[in-house]
Amino acid sequence: GAVVSQHPSRVICKSGTSVKIECRSLDFQATTMFWYRQFPKKSLMLMATSNEGSKATYEQGVEKDKFLINHASLTLSTLTVTSAHPEDSSFYICSARIIMLETQYFGPGTRLLVL
Amino acid sequence: QKEVEQNSGPLSVPEGAIASLNCTYSDRGSQSFFWYRQYSGKSPELIMSIYSNGDKEDGRFTAQLNKASQYVSLLIRDSQPSDSATYLCAVSQRQAGTALIFGKGTTLSVSS
Numbered sequence: 716g717a718v719v720s721q722h723p724s725r726v727i728c729k730s731g732t733s734v735k736i737e738c739r740s741l742d743f744q745a746t747t748m749f750w751y752r753q754f755p756k757k758s759l760m761l762m763a764t765s766n767e768g769s770k771a772t773y774e775q776g777v778e779k780d781k782f783l784i785n786h787a788s789l790t791l792s793t794l795t796v797t798s799a800h801p802e803d804s805s806f807y808i809c810s811a812r813i814i815m816l817e818t819q820y821f822g823p824g825t826r827l828l829v830l
Numbered sequence: 831q832k833e834v835e836q837n838s839g840p841l842s843v844p845e846g847a848i849a850s851l852n853c854t855y856s857d858r859g860s861q862s863f864f865w866y867r868q869y870s871g872k873s874p875e876l877i878m879s880i881y882s883n884g885d886k887e888d889g890r891f892t893a894q895l896n897k898a899s900q901y902v903s904l905l906i907r908d909s910q911p912s913d914s915a916t917y918l919c920a921v922s923q924r925q926a927g928t929a930l931i932f933g934k935g936t937t938l939s940v941s942s
Contacts, residue, residue: 749929758934759874759918766927808873817862817922819930824873
């Protein structure tokens with residue numbers, strides 16, 4: 716089956732630091748990856764759509780300068796949370812779409828805690 | 831505004847019963863439909879996909895699609911306590927390659 720990995724699975728950082736999260740499609744190529752955020756007991760919130768080789772498309776209300784997304788290859792997208800603050804603490808989940816299909820496969824998620 | 835609506839639940843069923851989860855969507859142009867399961871603290875996991883009207887069965891799971899009524903459902907037969915989770919309905923958009931539209935999910939609780 717289609718496998719998506721994320722690294723790290725959990726990160727604790729100090730306020731003001733930057734954190735990079737990697738999302739990899741392990742056994743397929745993904746022209747499009749998506750980044751979500753989920754607060755406890757809340758719904759998935761789409762943050763941005765990442766297309767290989769082009770700039771990411773951000774959802775309304777998501778600061779592109781704070782959440783930097785890079786999709787440099789067909790198997791890797793990264794999300795960098797810059798100058799993280801406690802309110803950025805959340806569960807960040809990526810998903811990848813197989814070329815020519817609409818199916819999205821999710822990574823296991825990264826739990827970010829900003830102190 | 832494209833929407834996917836689900837009853838938030840909780841839906842409580844006894845072990846061994848059939849759980850029926852429902853979903854309606856607003857965009858008639860949607861072509862692909864998915865059910866994901868999300869355990870507490872975990873990321874969503876794909877259970878079923880369905881693309882044409884009718885039923886699709888996979889083990890204890892049956893997805894049903896009625897495009898005329900803009901309705902998708904998931905039946906879980908012989909429900910087990912391990913099926914207790916939040917079930918997310920997701921629908922594709924007209925524009926290919928864009929993110930699926932997710933419902934807020936229905937929480938299922940299966941009691942032993």
